[in-house]
Amino acid sequence: MxxxxxxxxxxxxLISLSHRLTRLAATSTDSxxxxxxxxxxxxxxxxxxxxxxxxxxxxxVSQPTMTKLVHSLxxxxxxxxxxxxxxxxxxLISIDPTGLAALAAWRTELAETLAPRFADLDxxxxxxxxxxxxxxxxxxxxxxxxxxxxxxA
Amino acid sequence: MxxxxxxxxxxxxLISLSHRLTRLAATSTDSxxxxxxxxxxxxxxxxxxxxxxxxxxxxxVSQPTMTKLVHSLxxxxxxxxxxxxxxxxxxLISIDPTGLAALAAWRTELAETLAPRFADLDxxxxxxxxxxxxxxxxxxxxxxxxxxxxxxA
DNA sequence: TCATATGCATAGTTTTGCTATATACTTCTG
DNA sequence: CAGAAGTATATAGCAAAACTATGCATATGA
Numbered sequence: 001m002x003x004x005x006x007x008x009x010x011x012x013x014l015i016s017l018s019h020r021l022t023r024l025a026a027t028s029t030d031s032x033x034x035x036x037x038x039x040x041x042x043x044x045x046x047x048x049x050x051x052x053x054x055x056x057x058x059x060x061v062s063q064p065t066m067t068k069l070v071h072s073l074x075x076x077x078x079x080x081x082x083x084x085x086x087x088x089x090x091x092l093i094s095i096d097p098t099g100l101a102a103l104a105a106w107r108t109e110l111a112e113t114l115a116p117r118f119a120d121l122d123x124x125x126x127x128x129x130x131x132x133x134x135x136x137x138x139x140x141x142x143x144x145x146x147x148x149x150x151x152x153a
Numbered sequence: 154m155x156x157x158x159x160x161x162x163x164x165x166x167l168i169s170l171s172h173r174l175t176r177l178a179a180t181s182t183d184s185x186x187x188x189x190x191x192x193x194x195x196x197x198x199x200x201x202x203x204x205x206x207x208x209x210x211x212x213x214v215s216q217p218t219m220t221k222l223v224h225s226l227x228x229x230x231x232x233x234x235x236x237x238x239x240x241x242x243x244x245l246i247s248i249d250p251t252g253l254a255a256l257a258a259w260r261t262e263l264a265e266t267l268a269p270r271f272a273d274l275d276x277x278x279x280x281x282x283x284x285x286x287x288x289x290x291x292x293x294x295x296x297x298x299x300x301x302x303x304x305x306a
Numbered sequence: 307t308c309a310t311a312t313g314c315a316t317a318g319t320t321t322t323g324c325t326a327t328a329t330a331c332t333t334c335t336g
Numbered sequence: 337c338a339g340a341a342g343t344a345t346a347t348a349g350c351a352a353a354a355c356t357a358t359g360c361a362t363a364t365g366a
Binding site: 034036061062064065068069087088089090 | 357362363
């Protein structure tokens with residue numbers, strides 16, 4: 001059965017599969033970086049510069065956790081802290097070209113490791129994966145926006 | 154662009170999105186259980202009874218970690234340890250009806266929380282998600298089998 | 307200007323998972 | 337059949353990652 005008619009089952013399956021896929025990725029590369037590092041860099045790459053608090057919400061970690069993460073990313077030179085001229089308490093965190101390169105390298109390594117498993121996909125399957133990725137990305141962004149509600153107005 | 158022509162980009166995107174979706178799920182429910190609990194129960198539900206070591210590989214954790222997990226699941230009554238009559242060192246771990254119910258309850262809670270975000274999907278999008286889930290599941294099982302290579306023959 | 311709110315940093319703890327190793331049983335060899 | 341080697345799980349101890357609570361500096365508004 002390709003299409004469960006219960007949205008609810010589909011969501012449950014997607015989450016479980018995501019868990020397992022995440023673990024597969026985590027154990028597939030030699031990278032010693034935590035998943036949070038790549039998640040954070042990915043968010044920065046997709047969104048552009050964000051305040052530390054916004055970044056924490058988008059990456060779904062607490063603010064203190066993001067403070068630590070940003071610290072370690074900064075030491076590596078993978079991000080840049082730009083002082084917010086409009087608010088001396090705040091920083092804008094932006095991904096450095098070095099970080100972008102590190103992210104790209106990780107994605108390449110991951111793809112090389114996993115590609116064999118996905119090499120035999122036909123066009124329709126590839127298309128389904130790409131469409132699914134788009135849908136999920138869109139819903140995640142929406143969730144981020146809602147989590148940050150109040151910032152904008 | 155709906156279909157990146159680089160498989161490699163698609164894989165990178167899927168992994169990043171999985172990370173974020175996993176975090177979204179983790180912070181969306183009131184469940185105090187670790188993701189590993191649900192991942193393990195899901196694997197048991199899909200595969201049926203497995204040896205502890207096989208379960209560790211399928212759930213992508215080390216064997217000692219799975220020993221602890223199984224211990225805590227056992228205390229809760231969510232799984233059963235069945236002595237393997239053919240090998241006194243080994244156990245077959247099977248999901249208990251209670252565990253199945255707990256898993257179902259978590260999936261329901263998750264679906265109720267997340268369904269609003271996915272409520273406006275059209276048929277084609279739903280189909281793409283379902284097909285993507287099938288493809289990913291298949292590749293994960295294949296990865297599991299390879300990790301356990303040697304068991305069968 | 308003082309009170310309150312907000313953004314980030316720090317401290318300390320809990321959770322989760324790991325590596326290394328021990329124990330018990332099985333299997334193979336002579 | 338004894339003993340060596342291998343395999344399945346358990347235990348010990350440690351490292352990483354994320355949390356809550358709280359502190360400090362700046363902003364905002366009466």
